[in-house]
Amino acid sequence: AQSVTQLGSHVSVSEGALVLLRCNYSSSVPPYLFWYVQYPNQGLQLLLKYTTGATLVKGINGFEAEFKKSETSFHLTKPSAHMSDAAEYFCAVSESEGGRRALTFGSGTRLQVQP
């Protein structure tokens, strides 16, 4: 069984400040990990993914995440927040083995960016 915990349902930062959104996962097999962003009344857009290889993953819009197996974490960061980053962010996990492709999502973190 898999699960995802996103610490902090709401995060507020100032424009230009560091963005840090936390994600911890639980998985009985090596995980594939994803971050998605959702703007109001829209679908989810893939920001970045980790499957194998380099543990620091770069995505779109200047976001990156680091897979830390020892901490079972996959935190999302961006050095400098922009007003357009205000949205809801979801961390998700799927199984790399066994063929089960369903994504298990965290409950989401709403990011506010203050001018």
Added chain:
Amino acid sequence: NAGVMQNPRHLVRRRGQEARLRCSPMKGHSHVYWYRQLPEEGLKFMVYLQKENIIDESGMPKERFSAEFPKEGPSILRIQQVVRGDSAAYFCASSPPIRTAHEQYFGPGTRLTVT
């Protein structure tokens, strides 16, 4: 290259009516997934289909819900005798047939309101 298409975008049904939600995957994608998002919650997996086959329906309610992905045409999520608790956003996602491609591309969703 069109993305995942869902229609209708908004659907209003009275209690007891049937709701039919349609999803056309991205071109070249043969895997379709349905997720449900309740207000202020993350997405919950419902069902995973390939052409003419249900692969994983572990998240599907046992009664009133069914899904299909015929050889020709879109995938359909059908909810019979809707109740107020079915009000949610329903998202479809698709992925390519490559075994190692686990990322899923989401449509804009259908927002179902049951009155």
